[in-house]
Amino acid sequence: MIMQSEITFLGTVSHPNLVKLLGYCCDDVEFLLVYEFMPKGSLETHLFWRNNNTEPLSWDTRLKIAIGAARGLAYLHTSDKQIIYRDFKASNILLDEEFNAKISDFGLAKLGPSAGDSHVTTRIIGTYGYAAPEYIATGHLYVKSDVYGFGVVLLEMLKGMRALDQKRPSGQQNLVEWIKPYLSDKSKLKSDIMDEKIEGQYSTNAALKAAQLTLKCLETDPKLRPSMQQVLHTLETIQAIKLRRRKRTKHCSKFATINNFQ
Numbered sequence: 001m002i003m004q005s006e007i008t009f010l011g012t013v014s015h016p017n018l019v020k021l022l023g024y025c026c027d028d029v030e031f032l033l034v035y036e037f038m039p040k041g042s043l044e045t046h047l048f049w050r051n052n053n054t055e056p057l058s059w060d061t062r063l064k065i066a067i068g069a070a071r072g073l074a075y076l077h078t079s080d081k082q083i084i085y086r087d088f089k090a091s092n093i094l095l096d097e098e099f100n101a102k103i104s105d106f107g108l109a110k111l112g113p114s115a116g117d118s119h120v121t122t123r124i125i126g127t128y129g130y131a132a133p134e135y136i137a138t139g140h141l142y143v144k145s146d147v148y149g150f151g152v153v154l155l156e157m158l159k160g161m162r163a164l165d166q167k168r169p170s171g172q173q174n175l176v177e178w179i180k181p182y183l184s185d186k187s188k189l190k191s192d193i194m195d196e197k198i199e200g201q202y203s204t205n206a207a208l209k210a211a212q213l214t215l216k217c218l219e220t221d222p223k224l225r226p227s228m229q230q231v232l233h234t235l236e237t238i239q240a241i242k243l244r245r246r247k248r249t250k251h252c253s254k255f256a257t258i259n260n261f262q
Contacts, residue, residue: 007033013079017072019094019104038102040095043069043153047090048162059201061099062157063210067235068101069093073150074228076103077143082112084120084141088149089130089163090156112143129163129174134222144222150231151217152176158210160195176218183215206241209234 007024014020020036040046043065046057057065069088076083087108094104113120119140126135132148135141152163155175161168163175172178182188186208190199193211213234219225226234 012081013076013083015072015075017068017075017100017102019102035104038094038104039097040099042091043093043095043101043157044090046095047156047160056160056195056197057099057157059198062198063235063239064099065093065095065101066154066157067232067239069103069153070150070228070232070235072101072103073146074232076109077112077146077228082143084110084112084143085146085149086110086141087126087130088146088153089127090153093153110141118142129176132222133220142222144225144227147217147225147228147231148219148222150228151214151225154210154214154217155179158194158207158214160197180215180218183211183218203241206238209238209241213238 007021019038022034022036024034025032046054073085073088076085085103085106085108087105088103092103092105094102096102108125110120110122119142121139122141124131124136124139128136130149130152132142132145135145152175156163159175159179161175164173165175166173179193182192186204189204189207189211194202194207213226213231216224216226217231
């Protein structure tokens with residue numbers, strides 16, 4: 001049933017940030033789906049399963065991945081069918097050779113509410129730690145339930161830690177419950193929010209905006225969360241901060257060099 005759902009959805013949507021379903025094979029024993037090859041694997045692997053021979057994802061790459069995934073979700077939410085993805089998590093974000101993100105695994109995707117309705121009511125399935133609180137509590141699934149899951153993954157990318165980890169000390173095992181109170185506090189950026197492996201790669205302004213965006217995505221009330229289009233716009237604004245900073249630095253270096261020859 002899940003594979004049939006995936007074929008149904010991937011057969012009707014197409015976007016650069018959604019994985020391509022190339023075909024499927026079915027016999028009496030097995031049902032196999034064939035996707036395009038994604039050589040860099042999943043975001044989860046790069047964030048949490050690195051070995052000593054691989055570099056941690058840089059700030060720029062994490063931002064690029066977040067923007068790509070946001071584009072994919074925004075497309076689903078604004079398509080004619082208004083699709084709710086329902087299981088957004090790091091393991092479902094696949095990466096090509098250039099670290100372009102593509103959302104995969106549409107087995108739990110659901111058509112959005114009919115005109116005039118705010119939500120659909122459905123059986124509660126998904127991944128604990130990423131599922132929105134209103135969905136867990138009531139079975140009510142909103143388009144913005146996906147935004148909550150995106151916020152959890154964005155927090156994982158900022159902190160470099162899993163959403164849930166029983167090996168962490170008490171009070172830190174649930175990443176959202178642990179870090180969410182700090183997300184609006186600029187003084188907590190380096191000490192409590194940002195991954196120490198990317199220290200020095202981002203401007204304070206960009207990191208703070210990313211933290212504040214994460215907080216908005218994690219709002220308990222779905223009506224207070226931004227749309228994925230708004231999330232995408234904010235992420236692109238953060239990326240532009242990085243680009244402007246580099247241009248200013250390059251200009252200052254040229255100016256200093258010219259002065260040295262005068």
